[in-house]
Amino acid sequence: MAISSPGLASGIDIKGIVSQLVALERAPLVPLQQQAASFQSKLSIYGTIKSMVAGLGDAAAKLSDPKAWDLVKGGSTAPDKVGITVAAGTSPTSMSVEVQSLAKAQSNASTAIPIGSTVGSGTLNIQLGSWATGDFVAGSGTAIDLSVTADDTLSTIASKMNAANAGISATVLRDASGERLLVRSKDTGADLGFRIQATDDDGVNTDAAGLSRLAYDKVAGSFHGMALSQAGANAQATVNNVPISSASNTVKDALPGITLNLSQVTTTPVELTVINDKEGMRKNIQGFVDAYNAINSMLATATKYDPDTKVAGSLQGDSTAVGLQNALRGMMRSITPGGTFTRLLDIGIEIKNGGTMSVDASKLDTALSDPTGLKALFTTKSSNPASQGFGLKMDAFADGLLAANGLVTGRADALKNSVTRNTKEQDKVADRAARAEVRLLAQYNAMDAAVGRLNGLSAFVNQQVTLWNKNSG
Template sequence: MPITSTGMASGVPIETIVSQLVALERAPLAGLQTQATKIQSKISLFGTLTSMMNSLGELGTKLADPNAFKAVKGSSSLAAAVGVTAATGTAPTAMSVEVSQLARAQSTATLAVPKDTAMGAGSLKITLGDWSSGSFVAGDKAAVDIEIAEGEDTLTAIAAKINAADAGVTATVLRDATGERLLMRSKETGEAMGFEMQVTDSDGVANTGLSRLAVQGGVASGVQITHGANALATINGIAIESASNTYKDGLPGITLQFSQTTTAPVEISITNDKEAMTKTIQSFVDAYNALNDMLSSTTGYNSETKVAGSLQGDSTAVGLQNALRGMMRSFTPGGEFTTLADIGIDIKSGGKMTVDSTKLGKALDNPQAVQNLFNADHVDPTAQGFGEKLKTFAEGFAGASGTLTSRSESLREAAKRNTKEQEKVNERAVRAESRYLKQYNAMDAMVGQLNSLNAFVTQQIAQWNKSTG
């Protein structure tokens, strides 16, 4: 309610007095607002801790994956000629590869015709099949028919129709000083992935009109044919043949990519990818250290700045910090490595985690033993693999009913109560302002009446004195 009286009758500064009284009514707001700021800060901090704990749990899941320590990599002594990739879990091995022929797709080129010549009416029938026997043998896929209109379809239009028909070939037009030619190519490589194009020409005359495009050996029409071919290579001296330059069916988990023929053996090796496995472990260490640093800064006391962390003394945060450090020192029986320290991961003073790269590298020479440390299966939860324990630990703190989640919810409830308390203080201040104004304005009015009465009495006395004088 706005203050409207200034104490004109009484001379009392009502506006100032009421304002000060209302300020006293609102005095509890300062404490409540400070408390609200602290609550919101804690909500934010616990939200961050929950997110970091979830990230750590996800890394636990990754570490517990049976393939986490089965990463391998392939190397080639001449990658420009023979590339190699290996699937996770492939056993380390080595081999020598020589490539005598690359796989290629069938390609054709017609004789040149004047540019933008209409090729005549008729139809094309494209059939996929095999030329390896010296004559064409149709494959299992049905032939594709394409209609060509009289006086309308140039080589460019015909190429577009072939491409749109999805007949297993691609077509384009090559233009030069002699005119233009229709070029066609199989979509797939290999001698069994060729094609034939039969032509039904409306003019019925060989080598004229549409019949100039026939791909049936190239004898009648003059179409040049380069037949498809398989890749030919040897692996450790054993001859192999592949319709594609990507060879993978004969080597489980290993894919070879042939790019050039070779003049000498290319050495291929598949080895454990210790670098990839080290990155997985380092990601876990980094995530743990980030969470540990967060807990240390928020629960500790900075002696230099003499400022306590926002969560100093908070039982949930301190409990998490202690439990986290303790869990990192847990024991997993039954394997060559039973603790993180065994593979070079140590907890230093202040909870900081460090990695001894030399020790870890040596441990990763036996990736199966490292894997057992992280995903060993035991009935006793405390004896589970470290990755499994980390998943369970994260769920216990950051899951739907976890400790951090419950603490965040209780803080949000506290924030709601704080908001209601502030509303109550403001409501009391508004009511008090109205009450004070009413009381002081009533006093001011009464003083005004008394002043008027005093003035009247004084006037009457003065007149009486004059009349008796």
Template sequence: MAISSIGIGSGLDVNSIISKLTDVEKQPLTTLKADAATIQAKVSAYGQVKSLISTFSDAAAKLTRDSAWNGLTIASTNTSAVNATVTGIASASTLSVGVQKLAQAQSTASAVVPTGTDLGGTLTIQLGTWNSGLTGFTPGLSSAVSITMTPGTTSLAAVASRINDANAGVTATVIKDASGERLMIRSKDTGEAAGFQIKAGSDASTGLAQLAFDPGTTATTTTRSQAGQNAQATINGVSVSSPTNSLTDTIPGLTIQLSQVTTSDALITASTDTATMKKNIQDFVDAYNAVSKFLGDATKYDSETKSAGLLQGDATALGLQNQLRAMLGSTTSGGTYKYLSDLGISIQRGGGLQVDSAKLDTALKTPENVKALFASDTGTLQTSGVAVKLKSFMTGLLALDGTLNTKTDSFDAATKRNTAEQDKVNARAALVEKRLKAQYTALDTQMASLTALSTYVNQQVTTWNNTKS
């Protein structure tokens, strides 16, 4: 008779015995799993280090660029009339700006077009400049655009739509009131050279001809409601003209926006933007402090709690910490300021940086000297600016073959070795379990056979005794 369950033949709790013996074989897994958890924790820690270093690198890189030190703030004494924005490299200055005329677009309006008027025919639109009195028109560089309407067209809206689709440099709108419909046409751009002339073709009906605008040559009822006009202004007493209300090339690095005619000049003041410079420096300090605090916490040993940080004793982390501190405390050459401490930025106990705001404000009164401390590039890292040194160092750290990625690769390799060791332990335990099951199955078979034999003998002895009696 076959044994259906291990232990029935012997009466032993064989499954429990095998399980416990197998667990003994798996005991190394406890250490291996703990090691795996530690490795993953270190991988996560170095991921955080990379993120913090990347942020610090960006903050340092910003301080190496001219744009971080050339910033200006703009103030106007009449913001409703004149404003300015920095659009390039500009110098600190004060400008007196007066506005005599604002740029405007030419606009025309037709007479009322009676309902049902045949608007078939052709209109030709040409951009250009009208002279004073509308007695002469000088075509611009763009080609004339012809608008052709099918004879029998009676919709003024259809004419407006066709004009708008033609990309002729004008926009058309139908105005409707109690007296009827009229067509208003306006230049897309402002300025004298963005005026327009509209001629009716020889095949145009009387209705379509009403929409033409060609003073002196065509008898139409279309009138000019607004002339194309350039902006007229003075800057420090010098007259300037512009087809738009934005003076973009008049003052290098500045765009001056004209919004209103003035009765007295407005003062535009462009001054050095030390507030942004100070913020960029504070961002640099904050980014470093975040790196310093994380590395400090991760590598320290707390004697009171007798607990070590996750990276305590890690040579890479300790080396990184020391290198960053050394660069922050290093000197630069060729400038008024040699050390960060000269600006009021000092290294505190524990490695963090602290800013003396008042001292930094004083230093920023000569921003070119502060810039030299951070951004000077002497061609040699040892004597270049602090931000230049740090940017170069951290770029190397974050490179594909840099220290941080190499460290992560070593953790990946350790994880693979750990996984392989766990697989070996599990495989060895599985073999032990298989062998024990085979052995106990054989034992069960033997015990079952012996038990059956013993039962048979006892039965025979009992029978024999009963027979004898």
């Protein structure tokens, strides 16, 4: 007799029994899954800790850079007229600046012609140089020859000029009178003007017809071709009443480390100053304090136990986390001997209860008045690691924690290995339970089939007995 469903012949709930037995086989999965969740939580926290340690190292690296303590900034009483930018390490100073004229780029315009019409064919020779003496003096750059066809419009010629990289830019201006070619030096300055000579296919190179109308040149004392809109000129200014001339309105080389940005002619002197950038230094210090407090807060939360709620942090009792917490606090109290300041406390940075770092603004402001002393505290180099500047020590400390065999990386790797082992253990339990389910179903189905056969035999015997009883009666 075929059994169509487990337990049909015997009346026993085989599926229920096997399900409960398999559940017992799978029972070890529960603690393994809880353990896996704990490992993953810790691994996630250590990932965050690694990122925070890297951030702390970056903040310390900024403090270990001597340039961080050479920060200066410029000030102007009229920044809309004369601006100032200053390179790190420039000595504090002050000066008075007056601007008599700004640097200008040479600009020319052609006569108007009907919109879209052509001007003739030939070659335009473009050369950069100076008209300061009244005659053209070519610069050191190579002249550019520009071929113009009979079909070229002003727009086409302007495009060719711009593509030629000849030190000029061109555009077309349109109005009621027609269109004009506007040509301008790309850079300002008396030495960066330009000359345009025409070789006109009409045979005349100096008239107001054909391609020669786009020239700008001087022949026999007279200019021909395009009209001059603006001559190239250098900026003229004085610094503490000393005259200076600059081809650009951005004056970079007149004063070491200082760039002047000339924007307007002045009527009264503009006072410029270069001072130590205390705010820039303070920002770097505060960035380090914030980076330390972030990791300290993370560790404090992860390792604490709340007796009221009886809830423990994910890293409560984790020796690596506790050791890191203590090591960080110890580093913050380290000493750099030999300078005006030897401890963070000397400049107003102190560790409060709970490990939080705070800054005494008044004390730090006083220390910022001595950038040389601050530089020594953070950047002093020494063959003895303990005597290194604080910035160097903290940068090296962070690098050590994140190294392949470092404390934080090592703990994170150990957790990854634990996750891998846990996954394998879960797979083993699940496989064992699956094999048990197959085995138990086979055994109970065999029993159910045997019971079915016995029930069939019993029914047959009872039938025969009944027949015998009738026949004997």
